[in-house]
Amino acid sequence: MVRRYLNKANSILEWGKVLLPHSSLRFYPPSFTLRDPVSEGVTAAIQSGKEVVVIVYNLQNFIDVAAELTQIQHHQLIKQIKKQFRLAVLKELNEQDIIMLHDQYGEGITLYLKVDYDRYRLSDIDQLVKNLALIVEQGLQTEYPSVPLTIETGYMFIEKNHYTIQDMVAKAHRQAIAMAEKRLATKYDNMIYNIKKIISKKNIRLMAQPIIDVETKEIWAWEILTRGPKGTSLENPLTLFSVARQTGTLYELEMLVIEKAIEQIKGNKNKSNFFVNCTPITLGNIRFTRDLENLMRKYGGRISPKQITFEVTENDSITGLKNFSYNIKKLRLMGYKIAVDDTGSGYSNLSTISEIMPDVIKIDRSVIQNIDKNSLKESMLKGLMLVAREAGSLVVAEGIENEDEALVLTRNNVDLAQGYFYAPPTLLMNEIAN
Structure with missing residues (x-):
């Protein structure tokens, strides 16, 4: 010994x-x-x-x-x-x-x-x-x-x-x-090399899917979606962000998405509302609000913070992120809105709702899928609607794929909806009509 x-x-x-x-x-x-x-x-x-x-x-x-x-x-x-x-x-x-x-x-x-x-x-x-x-x-x-x-x-x-x-x-x-x-493995090493190159070259594509007002059937906002370079192994957003997370480049990638979104919104002078996904890790970064202010000064021009909603994805817990709550409060003071994504897919996002009291709650597609054939799912929807009303939040139902599902939303007075039934995410940001 x-x-x-x-x-x-x-x-x-x-x-x-x-x-x-x-x-x-x-x-x-x-x-x-x-x-x-x-x-x-x-x-x-x-x-x-x-x-x-x-x-x-x-x-x-x-x-x-x-x-x-x-x-x-x-x-x-x-x-x-x-x-x-x-x-x-x-x-x-x-x-x-x-x-x-x-x-x-x-x-x-x-x-x-x-x-x-x-x-x-x-x-x-x-x-x-x-x-x-x-x-x-x-x-x-x-x-x-x-x-x-x-x-x-x-x-x-x-x-x-x-x-x-x-x-x-x-x-x-x-x-x-x-x-x-x-x-x-070597194949994974190649992915790591490629994602660093994607970030440095700003080689991502932005698409958008409309969020529809259930009552008027008009477009209420657009959710910005990210794709990697077409035809590559990182085109799929799940792979793209997974590799970014494992290589310590998640913050840089998400800030790049925000930068390109602001740039393209300015380019087409669109006055609509836009949703941008961010993980709690990024929103809790001490640099986030400062870097956001710099981007708005660089690209923003006539873009109002009121047009942008930061959508908190539920891949990470906010527990232990000491700057997260502070940044959320500061974002609200700056005029931005906050949404919570994937509500109903697990217990953790209910605690997130109580923590940040979001402006918008997005109900996960796992609740919505086949809701017209499942009374228990409709009861879950009603329960989440009560939570949203108590928090003062609007509700977006995600993943609507047919008319029967859409009718359930109307019956329950859901505010907003999103899904292939209304439109697929195929439009590039700079092609969105004014």
């Missing part, structure tokens, strides 16, 4: 060094200098117009393997691992592309690499990551055939929209570590 803890302590001490990108690729202890070679190298690469990829090699069972070795064997193993990575990097890469090979990540090594799109494609990078891992594993197996050390890999491109280089590097490093630990 004592040896196991001593070995872990030695491991931490041994791995706290840096491998610098010069001809001899020597290890350099950063504690003796105030310079930050990683940040300097990343800054220079970005300023030269290149991308930077952070590649993590996770030595998955390193601690367990090391605990079974003597102190001398353990020390030799660490040296051998570092040697194999030096050899692999020198064999597979041009020296000018290397920013840093760093063992700052406890049980792994991190490679910071400049990427020139004229010479590298994503498939090339993926193959490079695998080749380096394979070379190291083969070298270790040759030197230590009885040591079952395995390497998992992950990589992430550094975004350029954070406040400091250190933030950008740290975020990409965390995501690359997560990818290595989750053992994500």
Whole structure:
């Protein structure tokens, strides 16, 4: 037991060094200098117009393997691992592309690499990551055939929209570590790369579906819907937002949707009301109201906040989001309206209604589907209508697909309705009639 803890302590001490990108690729202890070679190298690469990829090699069972070795064997193993990575990097890469090979990540090594799109494609990078891992594993197996050390890999491109280089590097490093630990497949890695490219190029499409006044049958508002690039794996909004969530880009994607919506509303001078979906995570972000004000100044012009309703999607609980309630209050003071989506699909959104007292409650299609054939569902609708009236909220019934369902809404004095029975979400925002 004592040896196991001593070995872990030695491991931490041994791995706290840096491998610098010069001809001899020597290890350099950063504690003796105030310079930050990683940040300097990343800054220079970005300023030269290149991308930077952070590649993590996770030595998955390193601690367990090391605990079974003597102190001398353990020390030799660490040296051998570092040697194999030096050899692999020198064999597979041009020296000018290397920013840093760093063992700052406890049980792994991190490679910071400049990427020139004229010479590298994503498939090339993926193959490079695998080749380096394979070379190291083969070298270790040759030197230590009885040591079952395995390497998992992950990589992430550094975004350029954070406040400091250190933030950008740290975020990409965390995501690359997560990818290595989750053992994500190449296909999924491609999705991550693509969604970052979508956000940076603002390559999304906005569509809209009308929300109908049940009594007058007139269009009361439009709900803005998002699609990824046509013909790609991220065209489907569920996939698009799922990958954004897992890669830490959800806020950026949702702010992009808001930006393009405001831009297109201004472009066609439309005076209608618009619903924009936002997760509680985005609405609870401390930057949200400030970023929204900046977008309105940039694109808004004659657009009134009263035209825009932020629809709180029920994918996340608002519990623990300390800025959520504050932002909701501030949005109301700014003139925006708030809606709660998917009401009736679970208990959690009823607590959300009591928390924020929304202007609009949207009843989930699971309640509406076949409501004309199910008296229990109609009773549920009546109950939700009572909740809405108590909260002072208008009601939108979602997912209306036929006339019989629409008649139930009329019978129960539902305010608004939305669904394929009225119109599919096929209109681009800039094609909506004034």
